[in-house]
Structure formats: structure tokens, C-alpha cells
Amino acid sequence: MARTPFDDDEILGKAYDAALVRRLGVFIAPYWRRVALATALMFGGAAVELAPPFLVKQAIDGPIAARDPAGILPLFGLYAAALLAAFGFRYGQTYIVQLVGQQVMVDIRTRIFSHIQRMSLAFFDRNPVGRLITRLTNDVDALNEFITQGTVALLGDLVRLLFIVITMLLLNWRLALISFIMFPAVMLASSIFQRIMRGVYRRVRQRIARINAFLNEQISGILVTQLFNREEQSRIRFAELSRDYLAAQLESNRTFAIFFPLINFLSVTAMALLLYFGGQAVLAGIATLGMLVAFIQYTDQAFQPIRQIAERYNTFQSAMASAERIFRVLDTPATVVDPAHPRSLPSPVRGEITFKNVWFTYDTEAAGPDGAGLTDSDDRWVLRGVSFTIPAGQAVAVVGATGAGKTSLVSLMARFYDIQRGSITLDGIDIRELRQAELRRHVSAVPQDPVCFSGSIASNIRLHDDSISDEQVRRAAEIARAAPFIERLPGGYEYEVRERGSNLSVGQRQLLAFARAIAFNPEVLLILDEATSSVDTETEALMQEALERLIHGRTSIVIAHRLSTIRHVDRILVLYKGRLVEDGSHDELLAKRGYYYRLYQLQFAEEVRG
Numbered sequence: 001m002a003r004t005p006f007d008d009d010e011i012l013g014k015a016y017d018a019a020l021v022r023r024l025g026v027f028i029a030p031y032w033r034r035v036a037l038a039t040a041l042m043f044g045g046a047a048v049e050l051a052p053p054f055l056v057k058q059a060i061d062g063p064i065a066a067r068d069p070a071g072i073l074p075l076f077g078l079y080a081a082a083l084l085a086a087f088g089f090r091y092g093q094t095y096i097v098q099l100v101g102q103q104v105m106v107d108i109r110t111r112i113f114s115h116i117q118r119m120s121l122a123f124f125d126r127n128p129v130g131r132l133i134t135r136l137t138n139d140v141d142a143l144n145e146f147i148t149q150g151t152v153a154l155l156g157d158l159v160r161l162l163f164i165v166i167t168m169l170l171l172n173w174r175l176a177l178i179s180f181i182m183f184p185a186v187m188l189a190s191s192i193f194q195r196i197m198r199g200v201y202r203r204v205r206q207r208i209a210r211i212n213a214f215l216n217e218q219i220s221g222i223l224v225t226q227l228f229n230r231e232e233q234s235r236i237r238f239a240e241l242s243r244d245y246l247a248a249q250l251e252s253n254r255t256f257a258i259f260f261p262l263i264n265f266l267s268v269t270a271m272a273l274l275l276y277f278g279g280q281a282v283l284a285g286i287a288t289l290g291m292l293v294a295f296i297q298y299t300d301q302a303f304q305p306i307r308q309i310a311e312r313y314n315t316f317q318s319a320m321a322s323a324e325r326i327f328r329v330l331d332t333p334a335t336v337v338d339p340a341h342p343r344s345l346p347s348p349v350r351g352e353i354t355f356k357n358v359w360f361t362y363d364t365e366a367a368g369p370d371g372a373g374l375t376d377s378d379d380r381w382v383l384r385g386v387s388f389t390i391p392a393g394q395a396v397a398v399v400g401a402t403g404a405g406k407t408s409l410v411s412l413m414a415r416f417y418d419i420q421r422g423s424i425t426l427d428g429i430d431i432r433e434l435r436q437a438e439l440r441r442h443v444s445a446v447p448q449d450p451v452c453f454s455g456s457i458a459s460n461i462r463l464h465d466d467s468i469s470d471e472q473v474r475r476a477a478e479i480a481r482a483a484p485f486i487e488r489l490p491g492g493y494e495y496e497v498r499e500r501g502s503n504l505s506v507g508q509r510q511l512l513a514f515a516r517a518i519a520f521n522p523e524v525l526l527i528l529d530e531a532t533s534s535v536d537t538e539t540e541a542l543m544q545e546a547l548e549r550l551i552h553g554r555t556s557i558v559i560a561h562r563l564s565t566i567r568h569v570d571r572i573l574v575l576y577k578g579r580l581v582e583d584g585s586h587d588e589l590l591a592k593r594g595y596y597y598r599l600y601q602l603q604f605a606e607e608v609r610g
């Protein structure tokens, strides 16, 4: 079957599982004392649980056979004590293991989150949000199951089984052998079950992953579905996916429905054989009645861990699949990294930008680090030999047809991606020689779709940077022309913005992003101009005014989709299919009657005609 984007949960071999367990062990290792304590409690519990059947045997063969009511009491006391102790041991073990599981989950989640934060944009281009959230939630939860069910508990089952087997052999090896008669059949059934479930679980997981991916896309794209009346098609597709999932689930249920009654059947058969042969042995005087009763109880006890081992195996399987996916994220190296010996920008930073023969493609795999994998004429280059210098304080607009490479050029300046050839410098220093944090302190951007976080308006402007005072927040909002709308909101600067800024308009979000940029006061500002004309003329005028204030006296690169934006800048860079084809002021370029002139006629002149 062809690999689909959803099939990222393939199950690999046992050696691979062992490697995953070792890597998980690294996360558990800091809590080894607790794990050791839980293991000790588990051993204690397994030993204590052996006592009740033995005490029953003592009671039957001793005081009951001798018709001595007083002799039963101490045995009853011991029996109760054993049950209580077993309860205590089990409680302690379960609690401690759960505690370790929860702590390890916090550690793993934090690791994944901080790793994801270091990733460059290229990583997010490849990994949709839904998938990353699944790594942090469901997959981490599956690992918790592995820790709570898989480590101490699995060992506990094996130890319990071993203890019971040894006790039975010591008490009466003949009866023990009769009890064990069914064990090979049980082992065989378990191993067949495990083999079948491996495949079944894989299908269940793949199909639920497909449903999740589909839902994710459909819910975020619901607007388009509704606009184009695609509800029916989406519903049919969803029903198909749900049916596939149901089929896989039913297969799993069927397997379980066969396995558990089968194990029960085997255990009851073992019991019946024990009763028959054990009864004969009692009559022949080889065993006592009490011994037979104890053996029936031990045999019953022995089948419990056997049943659980099969279930635990399944938990283990899904934990391994999750671990694999989590490690795949953790193993993705950051592609944009800080240099080992970063340089510092000269102080004060002026903000002069130079692009020297810059070649860039998103296809890093094909191109290789220095772009040698692609010829100069390859279509995959997004920027081809772009060179220009923007002196400090100059405002520049980048224009070009859609897909010409404008956004890419601006993203490179903030080093969201690394270039393959050439250099980009800020005040004469290659931006790859700077720490990213230092670069971004001086180079800031206003994104096309400005992001807002849940929290107050003020916290959205200062982004929790306490060095920016309330006064600075207000001043920034005033300069950005955001103050009038903020002051009209209930609560003003304390107005609660909802997730993703859904209770603000597009224009308001843009003004807020401007205010944020001003509050951080970078020397270089990148503005990804809003392409849609979704704002009214009044807001549009406000935004233009804000933009003018923002870029005034500051090195700025604005991606201009509107003529009004172009009017504010000193200079225009014209991109055509990744090449810088023209460079000059609006009037100069118009006079040239070249590509900009044509673009202007097509794109901007309409605005003039209005």
C-alpha cells in the first residue's frame, strides 16, 4: 500500500522496541529510587498474596478436620492480616508508579515543547499543528500507560506467576504438574493472540489517525465547506473513514472476544482436571483435602497474571508506536542553529541590510547545504542571485507578482530559513554569525495574519516582557493608531482577547501588531502587508497612517500589495520569478517603462482609477 501522510505510526521490529524502551528509560532514570521502592512493594505484595490459600489449607487440614473451633481463630486473624498487607502493598505500588508516570509525562512534554520551539519554520511547513498537538497529548498519555502498566506491573505479573509456581511445586509437585497441564496451551494462545493483535492495533491506530487528520482539516476549513456546499461530500468521506475505523475496531473486539473466553476455558479445564485427579489423590492419601482447596485457589491466582500479560502487551504496543513518533520529533535537528562562537552587532545597531548574491530554495534536501544539488536553471530556486543594500533608515517596498518570492525574501532577513548561497548581512555582519535571539531583538516583523494570544490587550502588546512599562505600551498604541479602538473596548488595555484574537477584527489585530512592533522598537522592521482589502476605508486610512509612523526613520522592508503602501516608501525592489529585476524610486521605475510599469498598470493603477 502506498504510504499516506497519515501512516506515520508503522510498527518496527523487536530490536527497535528495545531501543525505544532504553530511550524511555532515560526519562524514568531520575526517578529510580521511587521505581525501586515500587518494585520492592510489588515483591512484598506478591509474597503476601501467597499466604491466604496456604492458610485455608492449614485451617481445613488442622482445626476444621480436628473439629477444633478455637484453632480457627488465629488462622482467621492471619488470613485477615495477609489480605490487609496485600492491600497496603498494592496501594503503595500503584500510587508510586502512577506518581512516576505523571512526573515522566511532565518531563517528556516539556522536552517536546521546548524542542518544537527551537524548530525553524521549515519544520512547521512539514508538520501540521494537529499532528504536533497529538504528539504532546495522546502520545505522551500512551507513554504514561507504558510506565504505569508496562514496567513494574508487567514485572509484577511475572514475579507473581513465578512465586505461585514455586509454591505449588514445593507444596505438592504432583498436584502442581496437574495444574500446569494447561500452561503450554495458554502460552500458545497468548502468542497467537499477540501476533494477531499487533496487526489489528496498527490498523486501529492508522484509521483513528486518519479520522483525526480529516476532522482537523475539515473543522478548520469549515468556512470553505459551507461556502461551496461541500457538506454532503465531506459527510460521505467522514462516514467512509468512520466505517473503516469501525471495521478495525470490530476486528480487535472479535479477537478479544475469542481470546478471553478461550483463556477462561483453559483455566476452567485446568481446574476440572485438578478436581478430578486431585480428588483421586486425596482419596489415595497422596494429598490432603486442604491441599486440594489451596491448589484450586493457586491455579485461579496463576491465571490472573496470564490474562493480564496479554493485555499489557497491547498497551506496550501502542506505547511503542507513540514513543517512536515522539522520538521522531525529538530527533529532528534544528536546521537554523546558533553559531558556536556568535559575534555581536556593533553598538549602536544602525540597521543596514545587504543581500549579496542570495540563492534560496525550500527544497533543502534536493539542494544540499550549499545548493550544489540544483543547477542555476532549476525551477525549485525561489530566489536567484538577489543582491541589494538598504542603507540604515531607508524604507523599501518589495513588489512582484504572486509567487515571485517576496514573502520568502522577507522571511530570510529574520532568518526563519537559511539560504543556500550568498550572504545576508546586518551592519556588515552575516546574520548566521549572530545568535538568533540577538538578531530578532533588532529585526522584528509584522506578519500578514497578525497573531494574537489569549490575554489582555496590554499583554498582547508587550508579550509578557516586563521591561516594557504600561506607559510604553500606551505610547506604542498611540503611535500605531491603535489607541482609539483599544480605549473604546470594555476594560481598555485590560480587555480580554480570546484565543487567536477571535474577538478582534482583522484591522484591529493589524493595528495591535503594529503597536507591538513599536513597543519592541527594532532597528529593522519587516512588514508583510495585508493582501486582502477586508478593512473599511477608515481603518485602511488609520493603518496607512500607522504604517507611515512605523517605517519613518527606520530600516523597513514592506511587502506592498497596495499602492497606498508604496507611496510611503523611499525605494522599490521589483521581484520577478525570484530575480531582482528593477530597483529604484516609484517615479524612476515608472519612467523606465519596464516590468514595474506593467505591474503598476495591472495591479495598482486600478486603485488610482478607483
Ligand SMILES: Nc1ncnc2c1ncn2[C@@H]1O[C@H](COP(=O)(O)OP(=O)(O)OP(=O)(O)O)[C@@H](O)[C@H]1O
Binding pocket: 125, 362, 382, 400, 401, 402, 403, 404, 405, 406, 407, 408, 409
Ligand atoms: N513554506 C514553503 N515551502 C515550500 N515552498 C514555499 C513555501 N512558501 C513559499 N513557497 C514557494 O516559494 C515561492 C515564492 O513564494 P512567496 O510566498 O515568497 O511568494 P510571494 O511573492 O510572497 O507571493 P504572494 O504575493 O502570493 O504572497 C512560491 O512558488 C511558493 O510556492
